Amino acid sequence: MPRWLDDRESRVWRAYLALHTELHAVLERELAADSGLSLADYALLVPLSESPGGVVRARDLAVSVGWERSRLSHHLTRMQGRGLVVRETCPEDARGSMVRITPEGMATITAAAPSHVATVRRTFIDPLTEADLTALDDIYSRLRAALVEESEL
């Protein structure tokens, strides 16, 4: 016998779902039109471009974007085909695989970032007040902590 969601809870939950659907669509479209990248491409290129040397071990990359290894492997295969990244052998662990961003990949995300950030600002950050940002910072970290517990059961 579950406790149902009351009106406000249900409204917040459905608003969250709808918000994500719409936000995702807008960002995906803008990024693709502007640079030919998908949000998934962008998500991978960010940690790669921020890493010193532009090289990250696949395992660590999976952790930093929160993906399953299979998804990462498939996506890297496609990105490698487009010349955005290359795979190299891992010196410390023969099972491992190092992922390196190519100069072309770096140029692509460098060119894409300003417009993408502007869209994030326009659609997400700018409508928020200082108090909203403070509240979300707290709320999101609490929710993520709850999810970590969840997965540790």
Added chain:
Amino acid sequence: MPRWLDDRESRVWRAYLALHTELHAVLERELAADSGLSLADYALLVPLSESPGGVVRARDLAVSVGWERSRLSHHLTRMQGRGLVVRETCPEDARGSMVRITPEGMATITAAAPSHVATVRRTFIDPLTEADLTALDDIYSRLRAALVEESEL
């Protein structure tokens, strides 16, 4: 020359992205294990099951879940193949297509809902305080309003 995200803005944005990735994965997995439904199936079955008669016009269904028509059409084809819904002709508009939830579809979502709601509660609603809910209710409606403006440009 874009205005970059400061530390807190960036943290909130990345937390939002990571939260969604994790939350989506947990809910998808739980729902699939429990009932064989995907979140997409569930999203469609909710408005169908809530509609009097269990029939909704495809166009309206697309609006209420925020999907493109193509996605809806493909997904309905698969759901119809699994016996969750059927398509019927639309009496008022010969182009149209009415979507009807089957008794099996109704039974499936009825069985799935309690456990799914419990997971939503555990991972999203319960970690929030009353003040959080009030804040999110306000923030999400403001963000969605901003997105509507965005798409009207």
Added chain:
DNA sequence: CGACTTATGATGACACATCAACAAACTGCC
């Protein structure tokens, strides 16, 4: 050392999402 377990990453099959193109039918204006 040697058997067992775990970690890492790749792969094939399948479900899903997006895009462009299409056919059919409604709308409105002349």
Added chain:
DNA sequence: GGCAGTTTGTTGATGTGTCATCATAAGTCG
């Protein structure tokens, strides 16, 4: 009525995500 433009829904191609499975290599412990 008739034509232009729009709306509705479907389809096929292609890119993407998930699952189960696999091969290889590390780690663990007798």
